[in-house]
Amino acid sequence: MSCVIGVDVGATKIAAAVIDGVDVRESVERSTDLSGGEGVLAGIAATVSDVGRAAGGRPDAVGVGLPSQIEFGTGTVISSVNIPLEGVPVREVLERRLGVPVFVDNDGNVAALAEAQMGQGVPATHLVMLTLGTGVGGGIITDGRIERGHAGLGAELGHLVIDGRAALDAAAGDFPRPGSLEWLCSGTGLERAANRAAEGNPAGALGRLHAADGHVSGRDAVIAAQAGDGEALAVFDRLGRWLGLGVAGLINTFQPQRIALGGGLSRAADLFLEPARREAERNSLPALWERAELDLAIGGSDAGMIGAGVLADQELQRTRDTAVDSLEPRSTGRR
8 A cells, every 4th residue: 555645735734644545644734834935835845754754754645735726737836815836836846855756736626535535334436525614615526536627727616606697797807706606605705694684784683793893703693693693594594595506506517426515614504504405405406316415524624634645645546557557568459
């Protein structure tokens, strides 16, 4: 079995570990240096080296998950909001520094790959994951591997438009698009909806919070809804219904075995999961809905490292298989 290290890079920390199947060994963390691309790359390399020393040797391959759009074939960052690596050929740089194969992908993709390994029983070969946080990310697993599109940039699930009216009225080039999953179902979208509700009813619980602080946070909305405030509950019900529409579109398109919901907002799923489930069922083709499971992700905070490690193992094996195939004699078709 290959020895692989999975690395999860975020805006606050870099976490790395030896990944054995879906088990985490010899994990190490350090703060992310956001002073520039060199700081991030040096931090990744140092964290991997720390893990290698703790594990007693150099890995066979390293997988890295980044919160960025990645051209997977080259491992180059195309765009990145929170990490200063735009335009950097991360794979090439890290392979040169570490001396082992490196595979770089979007953090949502690798989280989905980890989640596919973690279901009850055998791994899910077809899975869609949505991460509901400040924005909405996610990934698609097809035949046990990450689905990326032809240039490796696809599966930007948060930008799926579910309210076409809002998108049609928005200016060109605005992202996230009004009416998209990220616009309506993220933590930022929750705050937007909660503040709109507060402004519409200053005498309500959300309105009083808005009057006192000038803003209603997502946490405020969660607390108000959990306390039974009808207006806050309605905000979450609507968020759930929008989410269900998006889930139905993904089910009808990809027919996954599982749709897993992760991210920080999923901790409040008791407030929106059932409306999401009802709306998804109402808008999915019955035969597809009956064969799909919508539930919460179980990967937890280690999912990024695990998925990056699984990616490295898969790609290392694929590279070896390709090399073996190239050595096999080819038939000329003659006798």
